[in-house]
Amino acid sequence: QSVLTQPPSASGTPGQGVNISCSGSNSNIGRNYVSWYQQLPGVAPKLLICRNNQRPSGVPGRFSGSKSGTSASLAISGLRSEDEADYYCASWDDSLSGPLFGGGTKVTVL
């Protein structure tokens, strides 16, 4: 598997919630933690969620992660205009001995 599977796009109006799915396999998500990254235009990705559901210091509580089996999801509640960005899931892959990334989901705030 070359990438984890994410929907290419998601959208919502301010204040709404958005969910982004991420599908993998037993060699990655099924046996390892999932991370999520937010990438604003023109800048490096920023770690949003680690260890499936933990938020690094400074990440708002509106962002939450979950994992079940070989799939994971990122939930954004109370959408704000500054949440408009690309979101990537990632999980360590045992066959690579490195991280495997999702293809990315572009979130649009309508």
Added chain:
Amino acid sequence: QAQLQESGPGLVKPSQTLSLTCTVSGDSINNGDYYWTWIRQPPGKGLEWIGNIYDSGSTHYNPSLKSRVVILIDTSKNQFSLKLNSVTAADTAVYYCARDNRYWGSQEWGQGTLVTVSS
């Protein structure tokens, strides 16, 4: 918290070797908890893991690039480097270095450097 900074040429000719260095500050590259990682992002596309190196010098590479990639570490300079040979236009991308942990993810990234492959 570590800071990472990529450096190297922004333009490389086809068939030549792309060489980048990542300088780490704020922490020792000998910190055994992390992999030192290269990731790239072609214009308008997603993230692609290139490979990583541990402070012992042990490396792992993306199978799709393995035949063309070498990652080295210089603990005396607190740096690690990327060499990608026989480049083509498909290697044009923003190249990021990052500090990665298989449990905690990549918390620190460099700002990224755009490398264009063109004659």
